[in-house]
Amino acid sequence: MNSSYTLTELTAVKYQRMDICSAIRRRTVWRPPYALTTALELLSVEMPRIASNHQRMMNSTVVTVPHPNAKRHVQGITAVVWPFSIDTVTVDNQFICTSPTCTWAMLSPYLELEELIVLADSMMRRDRRLRRTTIDALSLYLDNAYRQVQEAQDDGKARRLFRGYNNCRRALLLARSGTDSSMETRTRFVPPRYGLDMPQVNYPIYIGRSTKPLYLDLAYPEFKICIEHEGSHHARQWLGDVKRRQDIEDDGWKYLQATKLDIGYEDREEALARRIADKMQEVTGKTIQLTPRKTIRQLCDARTTKRAPLYERLRFAPLLPISHA
Structure with missing residues (x-):
């Protein structure tokens, strides 16, 4: 890949x-x-x-x-x-x-x-x-x-x-503007393929008193769940990656890491979607079922694009504001 x-x-x-x-x-x-x-x-x-x-x-x-x-x-x-x-x-x-x-x-x-x-x-x-x-x-x-x-x-x-x-x-x-890599885009398609919402790209958060935003690769601000793609921040040293994750988790976010091994194979993509759904269950306390895998064309269907967001269907109050791309 x-x-x-x-x-x-x-x-x-x-x-x-x-x-x-x-x-x-x-x-x-x-x-x-x-x-x-x-x-x-x-x-x-x-x-x-x-x-x-x-x-x-x-x-x-x-x-x-x-x-x-x-x-x-x-x-x-x-x-x-x-x-x-x-x-x-x-x-x-x-x-x-x-x-x-x-x-x-x-x-x-x-x-x-x-x-x-x-x-x-x-x-x-x-x-x-x-x-x-x-x-x-x-x-x-x-x-x-x-x-x-x-x-x-x-x-x-x-x-x-x-x-x-x-x-x-x-x-x-x-399509979304402001992405950092093609693997980030391909990872973004995984959750909606299995019935979850499309995550937001490069969601900005501010750690501590910093005025400089830290951009999360993919995020569900309504649940404070982020998905970081391994390799998207390769310019940083390993210790920098560890500190980044620690800062994100200290700010109250549930952190998931995806790699290129998670993408491109249906069983692995379903496993990644299940990990995301499990984090959502931890946050909301409600059971979240995956759906049969959808094609990309099905994701473009009006019934999918106009569907109410998951937090509304769960009657869950968003933890952070949601931008609408």
């Missing part, structure tokens, strides 16, 4: 890709914008998990053109057609690639719904140096694509939305 990438690692990947692009530019004057996985590398965005049948793009430099007639055959380049708005940005004043919002939409046909959400989160990191877009910007791009199709159809032209459009709309229901 892949770990999340640091800024340093993403920057190294970016410069490796720039070297490849520079070599290609010396062989051809063709300058279409770089796209898909090539754009992600140039933008220093963490790569989502791409299905094996689409791995070819990982081994090629990908560009995009608005129609098939604009394609050229250049060794080392794969050209894909994107008949929607090709929004671009320039990286390091040299390389033109599709914008983060355009890149996200273009990748939707190649990604499972969960990975599409993971990618959206990766583009909206808490670290400003890695923040590339917003929920509003992603939504606006979809709105414009929809309007483009509607206008074409009104003119009697046969136009369809891109494959992946509906998943993009679903993804925005679960």
Whole structure:
């Protein structure tokens, strides 16, 4: 299972890709914008998990053109057609690639719904140096694509939305800004898969008299339960991790740690959900049953997203304020 990438690692990947692009530019004057996985590398965005049948793009430099007639055959380049708005940005004043919002939409046909959400989160990191877009910007791009199709159809032209459009709309229901890692995102999906509420990301707390917030990876402030992902704070020393946990627990929080071994296997994810439910039972004194495992698509269903929060269903008074993402 892949770990999340640091800024340093993403920057190294970016410069490796720039070297490849520079070599290609010396062989051809063709300058279409770089796209898909090539754009992600140039933008220093963490790569989502791409299905094996689409791995070819990982081994090629990908560009995009608005129609098939604009394609050229250049060794080392794969050209894909994107008949929607090709929004671009320039990286390091040299390389033109599709914008983060355009890149996200273009990748939707190649990604499972969960990975599409993971990618959206990766583009909206808490670290400003890695923040590339917003929920509003992603939504606006979809709105414009929809309007483009509607206008074409009104003119009697046969136009369809891109494959992946509906998943993009679903993804925005679960995407969250301010995350720190892809593993944090994948961990966030575990509780709701088994009927628990979606935890909040990077919930700020203040320890003692400190005016500097300490951000919890995932939290249920209503129950004062937090889930910290091992490895998300690897910049700290081991003793710092121990002190962090001690500070959190001294502040009255129930602390759970998740690792990459807890994610990606149904039995282990269910066990993690059970540990979370057990902590909720400790706090509320009420039995909390898990439900059969849901798919990510089921989590996007209105019956799930509009369901009353667990504390209300338990008639439990929240211990701390709840922000509504």
